[in-house]
Amino acid sequence: MSSIDQTIQQINTATTIIISIMYFVNFIFGVIGLTFNVFVFTRPSLRETPCSIYFLASTFFNFFVILAIIPLRLVLNNFNIDLATYNAQYCKIQYFAFYFTRALSCWFIAMACIDRYLHSSHDIFLRRMSSLKVAKLSVAIVSIVVPILYCHMIIFYNLIQVKKSSGIIAYSCIIQDTTYSTFITIWHLFLYSFCPSVLMLIFGCLTLRSIRMHRQIIPQNMNNNRISRRTSIELLRMLSAQVLVIIISTSASSIYQLYALFTSNVTKDTLRISQENAAGKILAVLSYFAHSTSFYMFTLTGSIFRKEVFKIIGQCSLYKRNRVHITGVQTHQMSSLQYNQQTNTILKNSVGQQRHS
Template structure:
């Protein structure tokens, strides 16, 4: 087997392996995220609402986008390469959903900044009402900001990993292909990541000021501050994974757009194919790993996990059902008396 065949085989195996590693834990973790962030201990926190909404978008990424992209890259089966409507809508929706997910985590960082402020007006902005409004505005804004993809995404003739020219659903060749690569790197990786780091730093400053200005005077304040610290840890872990996972994808997209007009050997195309498969698959870890990051970094989250897991077992559900029936029988007997 030649080096080119080995590289192409490695690219396919890598894509499938990394996709499975993302998909299996992602499905379990994101479903548990939805249950846990709707628990009474967390559902009244604005930060939890951002986490919950992000989990919904990540479920779409794991259940829809990841399988479709895996089949496309590994088996070269993509209806979007032959149907212009599917090409435009699939590319547009797949981009928008992933971007929204990252920006929701950024909004959670912003909420922690407001919530930890010593300024009472800023703290009042950290509310469920503000969170709902901000989420709606963010989703609409990103949908509008990426609407140009519907116009400029076309079926073009590109060179595949074997050096053959095939139809591919991609951005229009020329300035727009470079533009969309830079645009996506800005809104998917650089901008949200930088804002996450900025608001994370400002939040830490707010916490230091609180320790100096606001003494802990009650047990409730201690519990509240402890919950805030755990939410901040969970957020920090998620931010780091997003930055590490999404940057390679964006960098590869920019590199591809700048080198599209350069004549390449079959060996170089195979090398870039391997690098592209890795860069395209790694970002899914940012969308599938949140549950495990939250479990490792937040004890409040772990407590809610421990509370919810027993209810998932059949024995526990039967016991709850039996005890509920017994209570109903006792109440009926008392009424008869």
């Protein structure tokens, strides 16, 4: 084996290990964090806020990413088992679902940015658009429109027989049409990374501008709606942290995919191909942090969110202590009852023996 082949093998081994660790970290952090998100955003202090509706919708789709996509990717990465190669219909549905669910979670965060701008606007009509009714309607519309924009994938993804380098013929769930393959790459970058990120940045800047103008107009010592303004600022901080993570994690993978697309006709040696494939796989897994770290960003940046988390933890601890106390009392009562029964039995036996004698 030549030194180049050894280097390529080492790169492939290291890539497999790094990807497995990143997937595992995403899975553990995601399950814990998203579970807390559901409990927090359904608390009375936050569930009446339109922005929380978008956070909650994004959380549910992130759950699908963490519980469905990541385990299948782990199996494929570690054991080279691709379930999509066993059934043609499942092949189509899997890639279709994997693409649009990840895009939806980012679009809901973009909608939350728009909601914060509407909420901070000086226009009464725009402020009225920031409501629970509009938020629920927007979630329903986006949940329908985004899958429709990806539905053409069902037609072009198929099970194809592929001959491997070892000479074995196997099935693979891929796109045969090279033109459509290029199109779906650009299309997904636009819908998943570019468009939501641009909307987040634009409406984030507009929201900050509205808040600054609002502070100049309204004196700081006014007590009216102080709690509402504080909640809005906290939600904006949480939203900004999540937007930053989404832009960083998805942009890196998007830049690589554009690079791979523009250099697809460039002649490359095996070592360069191996290095680029390793970089592409690692950056692709990096994008999953946009779906698993929202809870930790919210906890770091939002004091209201932290308070609700501590309340949930405190209630769980109190519930456990009450269960232990109740169990102890019941055990004590049962022991006392058994003792009384045994005492009564002994007394009855003594009385019976005295009568007999």
